[in-house]
Amino acid sequence: MHDSPSPRIASLLRSRQPNHTLPAELYTDANVFDADMEVIFHRHWIYVGPICDVPEPGDVSVVDIGRSSIIILRDDADVVRAFFNVCRHRGARLLPAGISTIGRLVCPYHQWTYELSGELAHAMHMGKDFDASCHSLVPVHLRSIGGLLYACLADRPPADLDDLAEVMEARLAPYGLRDAKVAHQVDLIERGNWKLTIENNRECYHCSATHPELCVAFVDLDFGFDPASLSAEDRALAEAHEMRYAGKAREWEALGFETKAVEHLAGHPTNFRTQRLVMGGAGESQTADALAACGRLLGSMTRKDLGDLHLWGHNAWHHFMGDHAVTTMVMPLSASETLIRTKWLVHKEAVEGADYDVDRLTHVWKATNEQDAHLVAIAHAGIGSRGYRPGTYSRFTEGQLDNFLTWYIQRMQAHGF
């Protein structure tokens, strides 16, 4: 029941020191959580899943954004649309969360029946003066960019999703996400604030000690280091990696695969970063041995050695490799609970047991997400203490965190805080 932005939250946002973690309440307070949902999750583009969740007309994916459930469906004209999952009669949820296939949308309460276009087709007992055309489902803005679906609950979504499209449509095209399928999905609830989940994802300072599985194929050096912290041996490895990266980048660019980093972060409503990364070891895929997990490659990919195309957003991270992709959606549940939904995608014609094995496919990120969930939980717990003082980020390894929080504060302030 809060109508106007809280001056207390505005003051907390202003009080944050550059290059430091946030004041505690911005992570832990329930009113700040409500404000985050209102501003970030209701007025910005939110990643809600891959397009292969709804490959055919009548396919539906129901996703909850806070207390608002949305229906994402492919209509009979092959258009992917989204609606609020709310009957216009008495407000009932039309469909439960998850994936299903339907002909029309029939409310379980009084059988009001909607076309896949959202139009009300049928409602009994409403009399002759009832105007069905005023009772269509309330639409939600939805856009597919290279097969990644973004929704925005606000009437006027940020226009700069076009920038994401311009950068990513071409990069994602070879991975053919519409022709992919979800080989596996895991929902994990982290016991921490969503901003801590994102901060955790924006650095690899913690990787070497925490993520043995991930570090087979993932090179933490790409995310910064203090040369003075490295042994002579590690410095030599770092230099070798830089040279290897430069060589790969030239090779991939020559093949037409964009490699260089694009950053669209603080200063923009829509937050994203992409880069094609060199993988370690066998260099094919984020698996236990860095070899591909799926024999059938994605989309029009013909090679396994084109690196890891990564993409970050303000509620997501993704890795696209030759054989499979991993997409992760971040959805806050409360100030101290965050849903992490991970989907592993392979070509829709890949056959489980023949082309891929689910355990092998999911091994690295299942382990990595569980490890990160623990780190996020201990960070959240510590930040709630009277002994917490905002801490300094490493300018070598945590610059992206400072950038993310700068973005966060800008976005909150742009909406009245």
Add this chain to the structure above:
Amino acid sequence: MHDSPSPRIASLLRSRQPNHTLPAELYTDANVFDADMEVIFHRHWIYVGPICDVPEPGDVSVVDIGRSSIIILRDDADVVRAFFNVCRHRGARLLPAGISTIGRLVCPYHQWTYELSGELAHAMHMGKDFDASCHSLVPVHLRSIGGLLYACLADRPPADLDDLAEVMEARLAPYGLRDAKVAHQVDLIERGNWKLTIENNRECYHCSATHPELCVAFVDLDFGFDPASLSAEDRALAEAHEMRYAGKAREWEALGFETKAVEHLAGHPTNFRTQRLVMGGAGESQTADALAACGRLLGSMTRKDLGDLHLWGHNAWHHFMGDHAVTTMVMPLSASETLIRTKWLVHKEAVEGADYDVDRLTHVWKATNEQDAHLVAIAHAGIGSRGYRPGTYSRFTEGQLDNFLTWYIQRMQAHGF
């Protein structure tokens, strides 16, 4: 810690459009829940159970109304009384929830001992200057109307419970509730606001698609329909039902059984509606085959074909049939959780296994309440969404909902909101 009615709630109440569902926060907000408890459940007459819960002196029924537990007991002078379930010494609950039999009320903490009249009989260590007569249990207004018990926690209860008595005493007398017993009780917690529970109960628009068990004996046509929505065949059925009802009404009235509807709804503090309804099929009882479930009839009833005497209140619904009665108490637990306590009553001399079978007796309303719990839950979930817009009621089938919300808003406004 709120002392005065919130202007925010008052503004929400004023903003409701006639013939529409409420603004979302009136269903979902925790402060509105507190206000509902304060106004509706603490200052109005609340149905708390049938008199056969306390048939003999010393019998006790403990019922929670929000955070206030009350003791309903029959004292040694055969008077049914109610007290707050709170020791006058250190505030301990004297008795746990549920049914029991006692001699005196002894506090488990320091053995302060009260008579069934509420007087403090004994308290150790309090010294000579301690005045026991100032430490009686705090009484709660309680009244039996035809064997239905109503409590009011306020000092000055609404006077118009007399209207309920005037209408219902005579109608309920033949059902002999004091000589009944509770054959079975089910507590069900619905995941929705209590007003959605009541709205659900006030229409049968949802019955045909949801309640196959109930619809054997319950005729949804009685609760309104749009003739234009019916097929020629269904319209013929409706006309036949109307004629059948008119015939039965004449027959029953001639026998001295009042049949016509009485409505005491918006405009009155105490909300109720009663009518004797014709049942479908075999027409005897709300069972799987519409035949009586109990061989021994209630009270002084001699016939099974006197229809279904229904009674609605603002926190209850009941059905009285020749062989048994079903009484339901609605008690809010939080903005999003509501207890539904259903008791099936038969004559106290009816013998389980011989005269009735519990599964057969309870089949219809156990199924119906579970089905309704799902509908209430999806309505509550949808109303919490940003996509919810208050919806229009059918003037044919949902007029009683509009009336109930009009009553609700009037009652809140009458108490300062």
Add this chain to the structure above:
Amino acid sequence: MHDSPSPRIASLLRSRQPNHTLPAELYTDANVFDADMEVIFHRHWIYVGPICDVPEPGDVSVVDIGRSSIIILRDDADVVRAFFNVCRHRGARLLPAGISTIGRLVCPYHQWTYELSGELAHAMHMGKDFDASCHSLVPVHLRSIGGLLYACLADRPPADLDDLAEVMEARLAPYGLRDAKVAHQVDLIERGNWKLTIENNRECYHCSATHPELCVAFVDLDFGFDPASLSAEDRALAEAHEMRYAGKAREWEALGFETKAVEHLAGHPTNFRTQRLVMGGAGESQTADALAACGRLLGSMTRKDLGDLHLWGHNAWHHFMGDHAVTTMVMPLSASETLIRTKWLVHKEAVEGADYDVDRLTHVWKATNEQDAHLVAIAHAGIGSRGYRPGTYSRFTEGQLDNFLTWYIQRMQAHGF
């Protein structure tokens, strides 16, 4: 997000009548709980465990005070220290709750490494301009009084802990708590406000009817009675007990064991009371038969018949006997939940199975705490009712409760309420 003391709470504190229980909201309201944590648990000395939790350098005990977890450790110079359990980098909890042994403190997130002195020894990737000396762990005031550890989270703790030291150092010395060990620990969560837990502990009016196990060795007469309430027989027993107490007191004082009561209650920031009590029956220990439970005596004790040295604090109660000690820490979890952590101490060289049996050692207080948990729960439940009225304390048996609430209100008012 509350910055200044609430006038509503101040008004409730002022409204309390002397010698009566508190207005309900001071027990049940979430904002009052926050204020209690802020004033009582963050700005006063809080009992956090016995020194034998950390007997050797590197031993650690992690205890949560509200949302603030603290690390209590013995450093390499044999000094017992405490720090907030919060890394100075990103705020992560360094250690989980409970007992462990460590070399240095290494943060699980990015391996920032602290000496047992709290100094930051090592942090990678922070660059040359990073000043480690500004990033020591934040210290928490900690003091051992006769082997009982007290922590204070505020910058300036109350000075009068010296009074506790002056009284208790000598009394506790013979019990040798540093040379004790924790034979058993039980955590119990009571469903009631922490002040009800303390009130329950400050009277024995409820003992005879509730605690058959405790009453073997514990003499409730010591905590007051109304002579008029006693039978002639019980009055004779009371007089006999008084004479026995006077005799024992002379005997013990002559042996150098201080016996008389010291009360440091309302009027002081640090609340405590101590007295050496005569035990009932065999008179040795709080066991099922009042005989010692451990063959090896504590510290330098040579006799089992020196009574029960009890000590109360605002979040603790303790009993020191010849053979063992029972220490109890009270820690609020919410307005309606309170952790009771009980530790049974024996000499560190006592051997389980030979010198003592855990079931026998813990029998009385395990039963007693569970019985009290039920009483606290029914008191809390009743106080939440509309029917609750603050009740009068017995001036014979409940004077300590009035004193405790007087202390509580003074402390809240001293901190701005």
